[in-house]
Amino acid sequence: METISTDVVIIGAGGAGLRAAIALAETDPTLRIALISKVYPMRSHTCAAEGGAAGVIKPDDSFDMHFDDTVGGGDWLSDQDCVEYFIHEAPKELLQLEHWGCPWNREADGSVAVRPFGGMKKKRTWFAADKSGFHILHTLFQTSLQFPSITRYDEYYALDLLVDGGRCQGVTAMEMRSGELRQFHAKAVIIAGGGAGRMFPFSTNGAIKTGDGMAMAYRAGAPLKDMEFVQYHPTGLPNTGSLLTEACRGEGGILVNKHGRRYLADYGMGPETPVGQPQLKTMELGPRDRVSQAYWHELQKGNTVTTQWGECVLLDMRHLGEKKINERLPLVRELAEAYLGVDIVKEAVPIRPVVHYMMGGISTNTAAATPLPGLFAAGECACVSLNGANRLGSNSLVELLVFGRRAALSAIEHVQGLPAPNAAALNARAEETRQRISELFSRSDGTESMSGLRKEMMDTMEKNVGIYRTEEGLQEGVNKIHELRQRYRRVILTDKTKVFNTDLFQVLELGSMLDCAEAVTVGALARKESRGAHQRLDYVERDDKNYLCHTMVYHQGLDVPRVDYLDVVITKSPPGVRDYSGDHK
Amino acid sequence: MKERTVQLEVLRYNPDTDTEAHFQRYEVVCQEEWVVLDALNKVKADIDPTLNYRWSCHMAVCGSCGMMINGEPKLSCHAFLRDYEGVIRVEPLAHFPIERDLVTAPDDFMEKLKRVKPYVIPKEKKPISEGEYKQTPAQLMKFRQYSMCINCMLCYAACPQYGLTPKFIGPAALTLAHRYNLDSRDGGRKERQEVVATHEGVWECTFVGACSEVCPAHVDPASALQQMKITSSIDWIVEHLIPGGKS
Numbered sequence: 001m002e003t004i005s006t007d008v009v010i011i012g013a014g015g016a017g018l019r020a021a022i023a024l025a026e027t028d029p030t031l032r033i034a035l036i037s038k039v040y041p042m043r044s045h046t047c048a049a050e051g052g053a054a055g056v057i058k059p060d061d062s063f064d065m066h067f068d069d070t071v072g073g074g075d076w077l078s079d080q081d082c083v084e085y086f087i088h089e090a091p092k093e094l095l096q097l098e099h100w101g102c103p104w105n106r107e108a109d110g111s112v113a114v115r116p117f118g119g120m121k122k123k124r125t126w127f128a129a130d131k132s133g134f135h136i137l138h139t140l141f142q143t144s145l146q147f148p149s150i151t152r153y154d155e156y157y158a159l160d161l162l163v164d165g166g167r168c169q170g171v172t173a174m175e176m177r178s179g180e181l182r183q184f185h186a187k188a189v190i191i192a193g194g195g196a197g198r199m200f201p202f203s204t205n206g207a208i209k210t211g212d213g214m215a216m217a218y219r220a221g222a223p224l225k226d227m228e229f230v231q232y233h234p235t236g237l238p239n240t241g242s243l244l245t246e247a248c249r250g251e252g253g254i255l256v257n258k259h260g261r262r263y264l265a266d267y268g269m270g271p272e273t274p275v276g277q278p279q280l281k282t283m284e285l286g287p288r289d290r291v292s293q294a295y296w297h298e299l300q301k302g303n304t305v306t307t308q309w310g311e312c313v314l315l316d317m318r319h320l321g322e323k324k325i326n327e328r329l330p331l332v333r334e335l336a337e338a339y340l341g342v343d344i345v346k347e348a349v350p351i352r353p354v355v356h357y358m359m360g361g362i363s364t365n366t367a368a369a370t371p372l373p374g375l376f377a378a379g380e381c382a383c384v385s386l387n388g389a390n391r392l393g394s395n396s397l398v399e400l401l402v403f404g405r406r407a408a409l410s411a412i413e414h415v416q417g418l419p420a421p422n423a424a425a426l427n428a429r430a431e432e433t434r435q436r437i438s439e440l441f442s443r444s445d446g447t448e449s450m451s452g453l454r455k456e457m458m459d460t461m462e463k464n465v466g467i468y469r470t471e472e473g474l475q476e477g478v479n480k481i482h483e484l485r486q487r488y489r490r491v492i493l494t495d496k497t498k499v500f501n502t503d504l505f506q507v508l509e510l511g512s513m514l515d516c517a518e519a520v521t522v523g524a525l526a527r528k529e530s531r532g533a534h535q536r537l538d539y540v541e542r543d544d545k546n547y548l549c550h551t552m553v554y555h556q557g558l559d560v561p562r563v564d565y566l567d568v569v570i571t572k573s574p575p576g577v578r579d580y581s582g583d584h585k
Numbered sequence: 586m587k588e589r590t591v592q593l594e595v596l597r598y599n600p601d602t603d604t605e606a607h608f609q610r611y612e613v614v615c616q617e618e619w620v621v622l623d624a625l626n627k628v629k630a631d632i633d634p635t636l637n638y639r640w641s642c643h644m645a646v647c648g649s650c651g652m653m654i655n656g657e658p659k660l661s662c663h664a665f666l667r668d669y670e671g672v673i674r675v676e677p678l679a680h681f682p683i684e685r686d687l688v689t690a691p692d693d694f695m696e697k698l699k700r701v702k703p704y705v706i707p708k709e710k711k712p713i714s715e716g717e718y719k720q721t722p723a724q725l726m727k728f729r730q731y732s733m734c735i736n737c738m739l740c741y742a743a744c745p746q747y748g749l750t751p752k753f754i755g756p757a758a759l760t761l762a763h764r765y766n767l768d769s770r771d772g773g774r775k776e777r778q779e780v781v782a783t784h785e786g787v788w789e790c791t792f793v794g795a796c797s798e799v800c801p802a803h804v805d806p807a808s809a810l811q812q813m814k815i816t817s818s819i820d821w822i823v824e825h826l827i828p829g830g831k832s
Contacts, residue, residue, distance in 0.1 A: 040691065042736045043639075043647045098717045101705040101768060103725060103732050110719030134646055135732065142703040142761070154695075177684055206641035239618065242644045308586050335644060338663065339618075451630040495635040497601040500685040503634040 001172075001181045001430055003423070006034040006151070008411050009171055009186040011158045011213055013037035014044030015133070015397065016379030017192035018140035019093075019404030020411075025147035028412055034184055036153045036173055038208065038505070041141045045194055045206045046400065049133020050245035050331060051117060052125035053397035055090035058114060061122040063087050070395060071573050073119040073287050074359075074388020075532035075542065077226065077550070079569035082366045082385050086395075086402050093401035094126050102139040103128050115328075116250040116280055117394045119287035119580075123280070125394040130245050130331045136397055156182070157505055158212065160433045161189060161220040161375065164425040168220065168374035172433040176505070179498025181437065183430040185421045188374050188411040191217055191362060192404060195380035196516040197230075198509075200355040201458035204236055204243040213381040215512035217362040218519065222370045223552040225383040225566070227360035227516065228524035229533045231391055232292035232467055236354025238309035240339050244332050244351060246393040249284035251328050252276045253317040255291070256348070257303040263313070267294040269580045276319045282582030289390040289533045290580060292353040296467045305350060312350035321345075353467060357396065358516075359387045359533065360523070363552060363566075368407035369414075376411050378403040385550065385568070389532020440507065446492030450507050453491060457484055457510070457517055465521055468535050474525040481518045482560060488514055489558075518561060523551040526563050544575045587617040591624055591666060595636065596676040598683050606683070608674075609633075615666055621673060622650055622661040625687075638687035645801050648737035651678050652687050658742035658799045679742040680751075694738050697754045700780050701762035706773025724769040731764035731809050733802045740796035740806055746789055753789040754780065756796035756806035763809040766816075782817040790814075 008024055010017045013035050021035050037044065056066050066087040071078050098104055098112065104126050105113040117125040128135040144150055155176040162170035162183065170185045193213020197205030218224050234255070235244045249255070254275055257263045262283065265272045269286040273279045284291075295313055298304055304311040317325060317332075322345045325333055329344075336342045342349045361383035368376045368384065378384075379400045386399055464477030488511060495503035529543035530536050549565040556562055591613050598606035611632055613624045622640055629636050640650040643662045650661040653676040655669065666673075681689035711718075740756040741747050747755050762781045766774040781787060790810045797807040 039639075039641065039649065040695070040736075043641055043649045045641065045647070047647050047735075048642050048644060092713055095713045095717055099705070099707070099711075099713065099770070101765065101770060103729050104717075106720055106722050106725055108722065110721045110724070112717050131646070131733070134735070138732075138734075138736075142698075143705075145699045146702070146704055177690070206643065206647060208641045240643055331646075338645075338665075341618075450634065497599055497635075499600050500637050500688050502629075502637045506634075 001183055001434060004034060004182055004184045006032040006184060006186050007415060008188045008190065009034045009036060009184045010190045010192060011036050011171060012044070012192035012194060012379070012381070013041035013152065014192060014194055014379065015046035015137055015140060015400035016404035017190070018144050019401050020190050020192060020378060020408040021150045022140065022144050022147065023405040023408035024412065025149045027409065029149055031149060031412070033150045034153060034186065035150055036156045036158055036171070036184070038155060038157045038176070038212070040154045041152070042138060043208070044137060045209055046137040047134045048204070048206060048243065049397055050130045050243060051247040051250070052115060052127030052132045052394045053094055053136065054117065054120065054124050054392070054394040055094040055126060055398055056087065056124055057091050057112060057126070058123065061124050065121050066124060068573065069120050070386070070392060071388070072576070072578050073392040074390055075578060076548065076573070076575040077388030077531060077568055079366070079385035080571040080573060081569050084571065085366050086386050086399065089402040090398045093398060093405065097136060097139055097401070100139050100143045102135050105129065115247060116278060116285060117392070118246050118249065118285050118291070119281060119392040121281050125250070127247065130247055130329050133397055157508065158216060161216055162426045162429045163220055163372070164422055164429065166373060168372050169421045170426055172430050176500055179501060181434055183426065185423060185426055187415040187418045187421070188376065190407045190411055191375070191377040191381055192379045193381045195358040196513060197355050197358065199457060199513040199517045199520070200461045202241050202462065203355040204233055204241055205355070210509035210513050211516035212509060212512040213377070214361055215515040217370060217372070217375060217377065218515055218555045220372060221555070222372045222375060223363045223554050224516070224519045225360055225363035225385070225550050225552055226523070227358070227519040227553060228527055228551060229359035229389050230355060230465070230520065231288055231357040231359060231533050232353040233356035234288055234291040234295060234353050235315050235351040237335065237339055238307060238312050238350055238352050241354045242335050242339060243354070243356065244315065244335065244349070245329070248315060248317055248329060248332055250278065251324065252278045252320050253315055254284055256314050256316055257298050258305045259303065263298050263303065264291065264294055267297065269294070271582065273582065279582055282580050286580040287390055287392060292467055293535060295353050307350045309350065310352070312352050314348035315351045316348035317344045318346065318348065357391055359383065359389065359391055367410045368403045369410050374414060376407040378407040389534060440493050440504070441496055443493065446490055448487050448491045450491055450503070450510055453484055453488060454510050457481065457514060461517055465524055468537050469524055470537050471525070474521060477521040478525050481514065481521050485514050485518060485558065515555065519553040522561055522563060523553055527551060548575060589615055589617050589666065591615045592672040593624055593628065594672050594674045595687070597686055599685055617667060619666050620662050621654055621664040621666065621675065624666065625661060625675070637685050646735060648735035651737045651739050651742065652676065653679055653742065658739035660737060660739070660801050663801055678738060680748050681738070681741070691738060693751065694741060694755070694758070697758040698736070698761065701754065701758045702773060702777050703761040703765060705765060705768065705771050706776060708770060708772030718770045720769050728764045728767035731760050731767065731804060734760060734804050735802050737801060739799045739801065743795040743799040745793055745795065746791050750789060752785045754786050756810065759787060759813065760804060760806040760809040763813050778817070778820070781813060782820065787813045787817060
């Protein structure tokens with residue numbers, strides 16, 4: 001197996017991975033950087049983010065307000081030292097992107113424009129029409145091209161972390177084009193591999209979001225934190241699951257049920273605000289968890305609209321007018337028109353909640369360090385405990401930047417004075433990867449089809465681990481996912497050839513998703529309270545006495561994982577009431 | 586929802602086992618509102634796990650799933666079955682070497698993208714602490730359209746000139762150079778001209794306009810290239826015909 005020696009390996013070349021790479025290259029140009037991704041960087045799912053990125057910039061805003069919105073939005077499960085660091089770094093990172101050429105929308109005087117977003121008390125979401133993630137990703141990727149110390153390994157599928165002497169010192173990967181295995185030896189590894197939303201059947205996530213980075217760290221002994229908190233975005237297209245950004249509501253779109261009622265007023269987010277005059281932090285600008293949960297209640301009451309794509313509610317943007325829609329929401333208009341045949345200028349568009357984002361991930365601290373020395377993580381794959389139990393829209397694009405950079409700075413600190421890796425020991429670890437892959441190719445007693453297992457996993461997650469959860473359903477989910485993990489040992493690899501074998505990658509991705517799905521279900525079963533995106537019909541209240549803590553899930557091979565807890569860091573905001581009733585109360 | 590049986594004729598090639606490419610026919614039961622990618626995904630999941638292609642976002646923004654569909658470069662996630670009758674022929678993007686099946690090697694494009702320096706080369710450097718560079722909405726609109734390129738490479742597959750002259754830098758990369766040249770924050774045009782205003786650059790373009798026709802992001806690379814030819818000509822006139830014009 002060929003060995004590539006480098007200083008820092010980054011796994012994942014989306015927003016967080018690219019930001020980390022640039023920070024490494026700028027801070028210490030002598031470091032050798034290997035940037036590995038299973039896709040070309042511009043295919044990374046950061047490109048699909050639409051609405052924008054939050055950072056305090058306007059004179060009427062304040063860091064304290066961004067802090068309060070984030071902590072309250074997260075139902076007090078955020079680590080407040082982390083939030084504090086984040087809100088101060090956010091505007092600097094967004095300005096840095098501006099200097100790198102990101103085409104942010106502007107005010108008439110040439111300053112950066114901001115738009116309202118759910119759960120935010122002030123307008124602080126920077127945006128580039130409704131293609132903000134796309135522009136952030138391409139700005140970062142294009143900027144990264146000028147640094148000679150960044151060596152990209154595009155379309156390399158990362159397999160296993162190499163750990164020796166209690167330190168993470170590299171990774172094995174397969175060059176997809178040739179099917180050849182490679183090992184990367186390094187002094188530090190940064191995982192920026194994205195989320196795992198594809199474990200659910202109905203998701204805004206692209207096909208690549210299979211939790212490989214999370215699973216890789218988890219198998220190597222790093223805990224996954226708060227995995228039970230899965231965000232449903234309230235407004236997805238009912239057939240493809242494509243995201244219609246929260247900016248639809250930020251710009252003034254309203255949600256109505258089959259009676260034409262703006263039902264959010266019935267779920268603690270009222271009273272109604274005038275149509276076309278959205279007010280911050282209330283009604284349609286409530287937080288995602290509450291808005292998605294309101295849909296579920298409307299469904300139980302029979303207030304939803306029956307469409308050929310299933311039960312929906314309506315997102316009505318007609319009153320915004322064609323000019324504003326074209327200027328601010330062009331992608332939304334295109335998506336609804338192309339995939340649903342609905343012109344949002346003329347009709348309300350049917351939508352329903354759709355799995356969008358994992359608040360949980362590889363446990364990291366504010367320095368983006370995992371408990372495994374030498375391993376750092378950033379972006380959706382990490383749980384730095386910024387988002388708590390429910391992420392506010394437009395905080396995650398900034399999270400990529402702030403903690404991508406932070407992971408790089410921490411990695412630089414870590415590599416100082418470290419000896420070169422013990423190549424023999426790492427070779428032995430890498431050999432385990434080779435055997436794992438070779439066993440898959442030579443397996444003759446396979447009985448399980450990849451797509452069959454995948455479907456069972458997705459159906460289980462949707463049925464048992466959705467917006468509202470119960471003991472019975474979660475226990476069934478835990479049992480089923482555990483069973484699927486056992487059956488996965490007999491999965492059949494149909495394609496035994498080497499070049500760009502996507503059958504192989506889908507089998508491996510399924511393994512990643514099953515590991516992540518088990519952490520989600522086990523965490524959800526153990527958390528006997530309702531908080532943010534984790535809602536239990538049998539434990540309807542938040543329980544700060546017993547559960548003001550992070551769920552830490554540890555991989556135990558084929559056994560059921562071990563669950564532990566870690567206290568939430570509270571610095572100045574004791575748990576309080578989440579109030580989205582507007583100023584009318 | 587209405588169903589429809591679709592015949593796909595898909596190009597297959599595996600360098601491990603095949604001496605040459607061939608077509609394979611699949612019959613797939615589809616929903617009428619599906620796109621070609623949905624049909625391929627159904628083949629992959631239920632009929633033939635050995636079929637290979639790239640895809641991710643299913644919303645025409647990641648640029649992974651470009652392929653030739655009935656001879657036209659398309660994003661398969663944006664090629665609606667309702668627009669096709671009879672057998673649908675699916676082939677890898679033209680003008681790029683095939684890695685396997687519908688997967689092509691984009692190395693040439695990636696290299697060209699880098700050559701045009703698609704990043705801000707600041708006109709004047711200033712620290713982050715001094716805030717943003719002011720840019721009016723009008724200044725933004727000058728280049729915004731050209732910043733929409735998703736690097737899907739459909740324009741390369743459509744460009745007859747790139748097919749004939751592979752050294753041509755091509756529509757998407759040149760358009761990105763133009764995007765930065767037009768950005769009020771940028772001062773790097775001169776550096777880019779060394780690559781752009783050459784016979785591998787804009788002068789290779791014969792203005793067929795196929796790039797703009799197939800662009801799924803409405804970037805209109807053809808207009809960018811024409812604008813670049815005009816500004817490059819003005820450069821030449823200033824340099825050669827106006828006394829003292831060479832600065």
